[in-house]
Amino acid sequence: MRCVGEAGISWQNQLMANRRERHTKLRVAGFEVDVVRKGVKNLNLSVRPPDGRVRLSMPHSVSNGEAREFVMSRLAWIDRQRSTIADRVPLPTSRYVDGDVVSVWGIERTIRVDTTVGRRGANLDGVDLVLSIRDGDATERRVGLVDDLLRSELRGALPDLIAFWESVIGVDVAEWRLRKMTTRWGSCNISKRRIWLNVELATRDPESLESVVVHEMIHLVERRHNARFYGLMDRYLPDWRDRRAALNESPPPVRSAP
Numbered sequence: 006m007r008c009v010g011e012a013g014i015s016w017q018n019q020l021m022a023n024r025r026e027r028h029t030k031l032r033v034a035g036f037e038v039d040v041v042r043k044g045v046k047n048l049n050l051s052v053r054p055p056d057g058r059v060r061l062s063m064p065h066s067v068s069n070g071e072a073r074e075f076v077m078s079r080l081a082w083i084d085r086q087r088s089t090i091a092d093r094v095p096l097p098t099s100r101y102v103d104g105d106v107v108s109v110w111g112i113e114r115t116i117r118v119d120t121t122v123g124r125r126g127a128n129l130d131g132v133d134l135v136l137s138i139r140d141g142d143a144t145e146r147r148v149g150l151v152d153d154l155l156r157s158e159l160r161g162a163l164p165d166l167i168a169f170w171e172s173v174i175g176v177d178v179a180e181w182r183l184r185k186m187t188t189r190w191g192s193c194n195i196s197k198r199r200i201w202l203n204v205e206l207a208t209r210d211p212e213s214l215e216s217v218v219v220h221e222m223i224h225l226v227e228r229r230h231n232a233r234f235y236g237l238m239d240r241y242l243p244d245w246r247d248r249r250a251a252l253n254e255s256p257p258p259v260r261s262a263p
């Protein structure tokens with residue numbers, strides 16, 4: 006009876022050990038993986054917003070070497086998931102009033118509201134963004150004026166940028182357009198060779214705009230996010246991962262004054 010009892014206790018202890026989680030870190034291919042050992046049967050990999058952190062849950066019996074091989078075998082999938090997360094655009098929360106901060110080309114501009122002029126508009130004046138409105142204009146009207154400014158900035162920058170990369174990559178962009186997007190920085194209609202770009206890119210630094218443009222243009226060569234696609238990104242824009250990380254980590258385009 007004593008042996009049975011000891012066996013029972015041993016089995017219960019083992020069961021509790023299997024259920025207990027152990028958290029460690031594992032470095033793979035230049036990035037850190039959060040490893041959680043717990044009472045599961047399979048290895049489960051996830052990439053989590055907002056920063057694209059990689060998490061691996063696995064049984065206690067799996068070694069670090071086996072875990073590393075598992076993550077290495079899924080690097081292309083991890084890159085795709087991180088690209089999707091990086092494409093998610095934070096929504097502005099500002100009311101576009103005096104003192105709010107707006108980013109234009111990665112430079113913070115302080116909104117200065119002017120109700121003394123008759124014509125509505127938005128323009129840059131040194132470190133300020135002057136918002137010419139009428140008394141009582143709603144937030145939606147103010148947002149529209151800033152959007153017009155951002156579109157104007159992009160229209161001035163994109164022709165030369167796209168022409169340069171057309172010659173480098175060897176593709177022809179039939180058309181590019183701008184629109185507000187809530188989940189992506191850009192998209193590509195491959196059959197029509199048309200590129201769509203998010204208006205909010207004018208709030209980021211020029212390097213971020215270039216990264217998104219190159220990303221969409223390479224889709225004219227390779228439509229899928231596969232090894233060939235990422236190989237082309239590495240070839241033409243070796244630091245694209247750093248640029249995408251900076252784009253993902255940058256603050257929202259507009260925020261309220263403190």
